[in-house]
Amino acid sequence: MEIVGLHPIDIFIVFVYMVGSLMLGTYCTRFVGSAEDFFIAGKALPFWAIGFSIVTSDIGATDFVAVAGAAYTNGVSAANFDWMGSMPAMVIAAFVFVPYFWRSGVFTIPEFLGRRYNTAVQFINGLIWAVVLFFMLAIMQWLSADKLMHTILGWNPYITLWLTAGITGIYTFSGGLTAVVFTDVVQLVVMYVGGFGLLALSLWEVGGWSALHEKVLAMGPQYADHFRLLLPHNTTGPFPWTGIVFGLALVMAVAYMSGNQVIVQRTLGARSEWDAKGGMLFGGLLKAMIPLMVALPGLCAIVLIPNLGSANADRAVPEMIRLLMPAGLRGLMFAALFAAMMSHISASLNSTTTIFITDIFGQIRNWMGKGPMSEKMALGMGRFITLALIISTALLAEPIANREHIYVFMQTILSLFQGPLLAILLLGIIWPRATGYGGLAGLVLGVMFCFVLKYTPGLFASAEPFLFVAWWSFIFALIVTIVVSLLTKRESEEKLRGLCWSSVVADEDAQEALQERVS
């Protein structure tokens, strides 16, 4: 691959962006005086900041690279993750899950599960998320440093990795969620400018949408399905329509938007319940535009770089930037990629820290008979873990993430527990008869079933059946939770007061009860 150097104006734009982010992030330090300020921004976030932050936290530089790569190989069906895999799930999250989490005043989703089921469910769920987020942090750092900056600029990936880790680490360490959210707002604007700039240039070079359509279809029968969002069930690619509808829209996406700490933590910091719900919906609208700037350039690359090959598909966007973007615009695009990378890293960093403090160390202290941590201790520990995480993930980034088809690999990791997690979360809220033992059995056996499905050959037509693994593990965990719950002792009414969705929707007393439990 040919290396391109940056013009001084590009370097200036990237430098200004980096310094600006650092200054804005560290400025937010003045708003952090307690653990609540650090972890959930003192419950003061407006809906627009939440919406911006949800999208920026979800879209990393990895998406620019990997979704474009998936679109190059599989066509527009790769965009399902940001369309069908987002909006319906965000609406369900806004009106079923978020009001509960917000009213209960919890810091994390595992903490909510701990209140509804038991501390073992909280600990296991927290541990799973901590490990997954650790992997994701390492992957996004290496992917950005190696496949982006090294490919295009020839920069040493280790220098890029430590530079971004250093800047994001500093402002997340000092400003907590407030710093993360307000830098996210700026970063999304920068991402949109850079991303839509690349889209406009790509379409211009190809000759517009109609020309793109004609040229791709004329390249051979292997491209016949590249403009179909929902592919036949027996396709060998990873995105058949049954997997998209059942596995993605109904399970993985709902679990991701309702059970992923990185996403939900922003709504927990909302200043009102309306802002929490509105933030989710506004985020969904903003997210609908993401495929235009991450997937369509991948399609254009089929025409402009036809000999890239499936094995190098993840290099589609870097090559498009190298080919199409002039000096100045390239600086903006790089600022956008740095924005995506840094926002994703800082969001995951803050959420992983929150889970470590609340659900892992908090629970271990609880089991050892020690009381809850003081405000000062929780804040100090939070900052220490932020630092430890950014250093350890930067050190382990290369061995964890240096592999092909990284997007499918990431989705496969998520699919291995999303189904069971959603099953116990859903039953915990809508079914009062679900018990602590039922939730524990559903979670543990459900995750084991995921591994069995993934490693048993010949079950599905798709070569990467992670969408079906998510769907069937969800069904399996639902059944296990229901059966074990019916065989075990019913939870007391006092424990469930204000935690059942049907009563909370209709009954003001039940709604108040949920808030009283916290105070």
Add this chain to the structure above:
Amino acid sequence: MEDTITAFCDKFFGPALRYVFVPINEALGHIPNWVAGWCGVGIFLLTMIWVGLLLNPKYVNRGRPYKSIWTDLRLWTVISMTPHVVVYFYFR
């Protein structure tokens, strides 16, 4: 390591799981693609109907700063989902 796990799962779980999943896959493989297209559009439409018509409006808008059509989250839901319906209709 991965090969050992695959061989283990294939031996102990493969026959029973294939007995369940192979017929399901065959049945799903015969569904025409226009059904898939309408399933995609249908998910968005049903979600809009659920929020707009079935959920308690007081619950949907609880905590809103002031009463106005622009702060009604039912309208927000419809506005944010409509572009998706258009996209899935176009690419069906």
